[in-house]
Amino acid sequence: MRRIFFLSLFLCTITLPIAEALPLNPLEWFSSDKEEQEEDFEFINVASDADEAAADALMTRAMERYRAGKLSSANRLFKKIGKKYPLSSAAGEANFLRGRIFMTKERWKKAFNSFQRVVIASPNFEEFDSVIVSQFDCATALMEGARGKILWVIPGFKEYSEAVYQFEVIVNNAPYSDYAPLSLMNVALIAQEQGKEEIAINALDRMINFYPQSMLASDAYYNLAQTYSSLVRGVEYDHGSTRQAISYYEDFLILFPESQYLGEVEANLESMENLLASSRLTLGDFYYLYRSNNTAALVFYNETITIAPESEAADDARDRIADIEAGVRPTTGSSIARKLLFVK
Secondary structure, three states: OHHHHHHHHHHHHHHHHHHHHOOOOHHHOOOOOHHHHHHHHHHHOOOOHHHHHHHHHHHHHHHHHHHOOOHHHHHHHHHHHHHHOOOOHHHHHHHHHHHHHHHHOOOHHHHHHHHHHHHHHOOOOOOHHHHHHHHHHHHHHHHOOOEEEEOOOEEEEEOHHHHHHHHHHHHHHOOOOOHHHHHHHHHHHHHHHOOOHHHHHHHHHHHHHHOOOOOOHHHHHHHHHHHHHHOOOOOOOOOHHHHHHHHHHHHHHHHOOOOOOHHHHHHHHHHHHHHHHHHHHHHHHHHHHOOOOHHHHHHHHHHHHHHOOOOHHHHHHHHHHHHHHHOOOOOOOOHHHHHHHHHO
C-alpha cells in the first residue's frame, strides 16, 4: 500500500506542471497557432498530388474495363481507388460507379452503402442528385419485396427494416430534396404494413411538419387520421386515438377541400365523432346510475351533445338531462341500466 501511495504522489508531481502548462482548450493542445491548425486540417482532408495521379491512373484503367462490360474487374479497381485514395477527386466517381454495378446485380445493401460513401467522403461530387436518386431506388427495391442474398446467390429474407433505415438515411442526406417527403411516406407505408403504428405516426407527423407544401401532404394527413382510427378499440376504452383521428380528419377537410377523399373523410369523421360521443354518454350514465352524481353526469351528457349533436348518443343525452332536471331517478332495471350493462 505504501508503494502505491508513493507512486501516485510521484505521478502527481510530474503531471501537474504539464497540465498547468497546457492550454485550457483541448483543441489548442497541439498548437497555439490557429492558422497552423487550419493548415493541418486542410492538409489531412486533401489528397496529395502523388495520390491524385495514382488514383487518376487507376480510374483510367477502371473506366476502360467498365465500358467494355468487364464489371467485376472494373469493380475491383473502383474499390481500390475508394479504399487506397479516399480523399482523391476520383474516389467519388469510383464509389458511385461501384454502387451502380451492385445495383445491376441486385445487391441493394452493398449498392446503397457505396453511394453513402460518396455522400460522406465526397460531398462535392458533381452528380450528388444522382446519388440520392440511386439510393432511393435501392430502398424502394427493398420496400417492394426485393430480397437480400445469402452468399450472393440464395435469396434471403425480405428486408423491410433495412428499407426503413435506408429511407431515413436519405432524409438525413438530402432533407430539402423531393425525395425526403417521399422517403418519409414510404417509411410510414412499410410501418403500417407491418402493424408498427407508432413508427408510421412518427414518420407522417414529421412529414406534415417539415414538408407542409409537399404534394404528399394530403396523403399524410389522411394516413395519420386512418392510422389513429385503426388504434380505436371501442367505446369503453381511452379515446386519445379517437380524438387524434378527429383532429386530423378536421384538418384534412380544412386544408384539402378539393380532395378526392373528401366524402370518405367526412364519413370517417362522423363515425369517430359518434364513437367519442357514445363514450361520453357511457361515462355520464355511470355517474347518473351508479354514483348518483348528477353534476358529473351533466358534464358528460353536455359533452356528448357538443361532440356529435345529430347523433343517437346526443338524443339519449338530451333525454338524460331532461330526467335530471325533472328529478327522475333511474332504477337498475330501467332502460338506461340495461343499455349501460349491454355496452359494458
